[in-house]
Amino acid sequence: MVIAAAARAHDPITTKLTWSKEISRVVYQHCASCHRPAGRAMPLLTYEEARPWAKAIRDEVLNRRMPPWDAVKGVGEFRNDPSLSLPEMDLLVNWVEGGAPEGDPVYLPTVPGVPEPPVEPGGRGREVRDRLTLTAPMTLRAIHPSGAVEVVAALPDGSIKRLLWVRDFRPEWNRSYVLRTPLRLPKGTQLMAYGAPVEIW
Template identity: 30%
Template sequence: MNKSLVTVAAGYAMAVGLLWPREASPHIPVTTTVLFNREIVTLFQSKCLQCHITGGMAMSLATYEEARPWAVAIKEEILDRRMPPWPAERGYGEFANDLGLTTRERDFLLSWIDGGAPKGDSEPPAYMDHSTHWMLGTPDVLLTAEPAAIVEPGRPVGFKRIIMDTAMTQERWLRAFDYKPANPGIVRAAFFTLLESGQYLGAWTPWRTTMQIPDDVGIRIPSRARIAIDVVYQSVSELVVDAPRLGLYFAAARPAHELATTVLKPQQPASTTDAFAPRLTANIVLPSDTSIVEMRPDMGPGGRSIEVKAKRPDGSSQVLLWIRNFRQEWQTSYVFQRPVTLPKGSIVQAIAYFDSVRRSPAQFTLTFSSHEAAPGSFTSAFGPRPPVPGR
């Protein structure tokens, strides 16, 4: 678990200052056909209201009256790529939980702000808040944190670990989960593992509240297993008690493939006395045909960027993930739109870069979830698998 998040409190305070409302001047003539009640509210509902809503962790953008005072600040945030908080570079991997703005969405927002931020006369669509009901139906098993997590006032943004006991008397195969913080306005992310084995289960963020495993794949949950939840809590001004619930969904029978966890990390962390920004690498040779479902990079203090590559035995290569500016305060997992399938002998390599001035040795981990690929399943980002002589 990365404890370096304690260093981001000052940065978060700076971000709050940068986001102080600076509305578009009411005297600017309207020069755009983009309207809040038509295009902008729909964009905000899909990319922003998971955090920017009454009771959420940031100011509400749900209505025109709430959003317009922030128009200029919103422009600054999107131009600097601070918001939405999705650090992965577009064009390197396709992700189901991608929160980043497309070029079209960015252009809509800028046109609306620069064009006078008009409201429009039509009624805006209603926002469907999914935080109060189970998105995947009634869970097979429902767990509640006992004891609840206590978030102390003045505590910097950082991790707290919650342990939940499944109390199951026999092993079962997990196919999905849904996580419900009691106080979602203070939770930035949560990462789930089996306490005893370290098996990675998945992640929760405000914009990706459920985890679903691909069909015919499952995670084996042993009897009496306990689930460790590493929660990133926002800094709060008064004591908050959070008693989250976790809904588990199981397969009716053992699936065809078991999801496994692989953790990459460099053999030797770089020295704090390095006079240049260190470059650390870690890699693994895949022992069998493998489908990668999800990745979670985690960088230590001074972590600046990370790139994940796959190199096939035929010499072709592909960048699976590139994070140019790693943000400790907005950690997430990266769930592939379709599992990336690689042949046996492929090399998965992570390359991480760190600031030259830091207070502890550079270190990182890359956790990825994968399963043995089904025969003939090579329809990944690399394209169809070439025929192998003798097979």
């Protein structure tokens, strides 16, 4: 902390963005579920906790390693995706490169409490191992992969919908991908899993 404090004292402040006003809100929304006391990673809920990690945060954000999300962007839209938007990424990067100032703590939002666990689909899903042809219509709400996989739906009208692509599977997250908008699939739709089996709801 002495080294971090010394480095902080020599960082020129060239931005009006501050931890108290803008950055804490981004961190609380996207990072607090893991980066908290007794969480999966080091806590980042206060300026004192986050400031020594500022440059590492910038690098992880720019490389899209944090927040962790192992589905390929552009394939499907999911309600439980914690990824940062481009404007949020710009805020974090510009704050760090502008000296990572704290700002006036009077503007700090309330520190979030322990988050509710993500809502998982209830009951047992239907397994798709290679290919499944629907014998009746269904509304697809979530997909739970068991490994790296691309999931595609071939509809009876000949159209193709790419539903999910998990290229770098991380078993420690053990997550279901909950569709932002449930998808109605007609009878005769072929669901194909190129890779590991998946469960669908």
